[in-house]
Amino acid sequence: MKLGRLARAAVVLIAPVLSVVAAAQSGGPTGQLNIPSNVSIVGQQDPGVRKATAIVNGEVITGSDIDQRLALIVASSPDFQIPPEELERFRAQILRNLIDETLQMQAAQQQEIEVEQSEVDQTYARVAQSVHRTPPEFTAYLRSVGSSERSLKRQIRGELSWQRLQRRWIEPFVTVSDEEVQAQIQRMESRRGTAEYRVAEIYLSATPETANEVRANAARIIQQIRAGANFQAYARQFSEATTAATGGDLGWVSPEELPPELAALIQQMPIGAISDPMPIPGGFSIVYLVDKRQILVADPRDAVLSLMQMSIVSPAGTNETQAQAVAQRLGTATQAMGGCGRAREVGQSLGAEVVSNDQVRLRDLPPLLQNMLVNLGVGQATPAFGTVERISVLVLCGRDDPEVAAAPSFETIYNRMAEDRVGRRAARYLRDLRRDAVIDYR
Numbered sequence: 001m002k003l004g005r006l007a008r009a010a011v012v013l014i015a016p017v018l019s020v021v022a023a024a025q026s027g028g029p030t031g032q033l034n035i036p037s038n039v040s041i042v043g044q045q046d047p048g049v050r051k052a053t054a055i056v057n058g059e060v061i062t063g064s065d066i067d068q069r070l071a072l073i074v075a076s077s078p079d080f081q082i083p084p085e086e087l088e089r090f091r092a093q094i095l096r097n098l099i100d101e102t103l104q105m106q107a108a109q110q111q112e113i114e115v116e117q118s119e120v121d122q123t124y125a126r127v128a129q130s131v132h133r134t135p136p137e138f139t140a141y142l143r144s145v146g147s148s149e150r151s152l153k154r155q156i157r158g159e160l161s162w163q164r165l166q167r168r169w170i171e172p173f174v175t176v177s178d179e180e181v182q183a184q185i186q187r188m189e190s191r192r193g194t195a196e197y198r199v200a201e202i203y204l205s206a207t208p209e210t211a212n213e214v215r216a217n218a219a220r221i222i223q224q225i226r227a228g229a230n231f232q233a234y235a236r237q238f239s240e241a242t243t244a245a246t247g248g249d250l251g252w253v254s255p256e257e258l259p260p261e262l263a264a265l266i267q268q269m270p271i272g273a274i275s276d277p278m279p280i281p282g283g284f285s286i287v288y289l290v291d292k293r294q295i296l297v298a299d300p301r302d303a304v305l306s307l308m309q310m311s312i313v314s315p316a317g318t319n320e321t322q323a324q325a326v327a328q329r330l331g332t333a334t335q336a337m338g339g340c341g342r343a344r345e346v347g348q349s350l351g352a353e354v355v356s357n358d359q360v361r362l363r364d365l366p367p368l369l370q371n372m373l374v375n376l377g378v379g380q381a382t383p384a385f386g387t388v389e390r391i392s393v394l395v396l397c398g399r400d401d402p403e404v405a406a407a408p409s410f411e412t413i414y415n416r417m418a419e420d421r422v423g424r425r426a427a428r429y430l431r432d433l434r435r436d437a438v439i440d441y442r
Helices: 002-025 063-076 084-110 117-130 135-144 149-169 178-190 211-226 231-238 242-246 260-266 320-335 340-350 367-373 410-436
Strands: 052-056 059-062 195-205 249-253 278-280 283-294 304-313 353-361 390-400 439-441
Touching (some): 059 063, 063 231, 084 149, 084 211, 084 231, 117 135, 195 260, 211 231, 242 249, 320 340, 340 353, 353 390
Antiparallel strands (some): 052 439, 195 249, 195 283, 304 353
């Protein structure tokens, strides 16, 4: 398919040349022309014609493939724009990822591992549903942002192929003994009350020769994420760890489960922080601290809250001073209203919208609101928050505190240890595929 498109593009490029030659042969004014026998293109070529960017063991990766994958990243963070000076570096990283993806699919094919088109279509439909679109609507959206259904389905096929190859050729050879799992459970019990962390990562491999380049690339990725880009989307596109398929999510880990460098780092990071490039054996890691909690201790932030939100929408043209006055009025009224029983009455008197939800996990709220609500009593309200356009308060109507935490099950710990070992073997396997590949850059 890709070669066919390139061939058709070549015909479009050659057609005008053939017409000139034909005119010369028919007796036109050839004396006015000075055409060398060995013709070469000078300057930028027709931007509508896509040439192969790399050929991986005979399979073509085009500029269009890179452009459409880049558009997926940009679309994941609508408020973020890649600076023009960084564009080519991003394209180079995406090319490396597409090469890895191609090698993974080729390895699966060599092992006669098939991914049916229906499975790819079903996954695509689930992705569409996750953003509240039907598959046709999602396809139209991807085209509108410069990507395509084909590009995303290629990524889905690559991830499914690699997962199945691991299940067939790596997982059966990974062992975790019962004694190792029991030892881990005992370590957790001995650490009851100490902290564990929800961590996500982007891993970039490096050799001594490429370390400076990879570190610089990691720094650029961090800069884009801190400027508003989506960490999960960047992890899916750039990370070379097996966690890339899940947006880099490592799940809940204790410091002992991480390399010493990362363990020391996360214990100093605030929730929501993105680390600088961290050198670890084999490359660099970018770490995102999603959350933290205490081991085997009930965490107040696991409480389920019943909340009532009161919001005042400001008319167009409202300035900061006027918004502060609205916030003062809303805050004073809610602090003195005596709980949720009079919330709708007070809201109506203020012209506020009032909505309620009795299944809100405290941990799912933004960190600032978590800090406001964690120590509130039933009937109390938060300070006013929001923007000039919309000022809100939350009133706590009820709280179901979490039960005392129990140790993870034997199966949970076993699976976590096995997944970690599979991930390390898969990374070595991919390095072998790169080493043995024939890659022709164009």
